[in-house]
Amino acid sequence: MTTVTLYHNPRCSKSRQTLALLEEQSVQIDIVEYLKNAPTAEDIQAILTMLAVSPRALMRTKETEYKEQNLGDSNLSDEQLIAAMVNTPKLIERPIAIANGKAAVGRPPENVLAIL
Known part of the structure; x- marks a missing residue:
C-alpha cells in the first residue's frame, strides 16, 4: 500500500478537498499539519x-x-x-502531497493523483 505524506492545513478548502480525494484512494495518509509542525x-x-x-x-x-x-x-x-x-x-503553498519519491501541490486537488 502506498503511503502519502500530506502537508495539510485543515482550514484550507483545497487542502480539505485534497485530503478527501486521497481518502477515496487505496492509500495510507500521514497528515502533517505544517502550521503546527513546521x-x-x-x-x-x-x-x-x-x-x-x-x-x-x-x-x-x-x-x-x-x-x-x-x-x-x-x-x-x-x-x-x-x-x-x-x-x-x-x-x-498548500497542500503538498509526497508519495513514491515524488511530490505534487494539490492545486487543483487532482494534481496529487499523478504521484500515486
Missing part, C-alpha cells in the same frame, strides 16, 4: 527537489507576511527564502 529547511529543500521548482514557486506570495518580510526582493538567496518558510510556515 517542516525543516531540509524537508523544504527535499520537496523543492521533488517538485523541480525554486523556493519562490512554493511560496504564497499574496500573504501579508510575504510583503512584510520583503520576500519579493530578487536579491534574496534560496536559503533565505527557505528560512522564511521554516520561520513562517503560512508562506508555504
Whole structure:
C-alpha cells in the first residue's frame, strides 16, 4: 500500500478537498499539519527537489507576511527564502502531497493523483 505524506492545513478548502480525494484512494495518509509542525529547511529543500521548482514557486506570495518580510526582493538567496518558510510556515503553498519519491501541490486537488 502506498503511503502519502500530506502537508495539510485543515482550514484550507483545497487542502480539505485534497485530503478527501486521497481518502477515496487505496492509500495510507500521514497528515502533517505544517502550521503546527513546521517542516525543516531540509524537508523544504527535499520537496523543492521533488517538485523541480525554486523556493519562490512554493511560496504564497499574496500573504501579508510575504510583503512584510520583503520576500519579493530578487536579491534574496534560496536559503533565505527557505528560512522564511521554516520561520513562517503560512508562506508555504498548500497542500503538498509526497508519495513514491515524488511530490505534487494539490492545486487543483487532482494534481496529487499523478504521484500515486
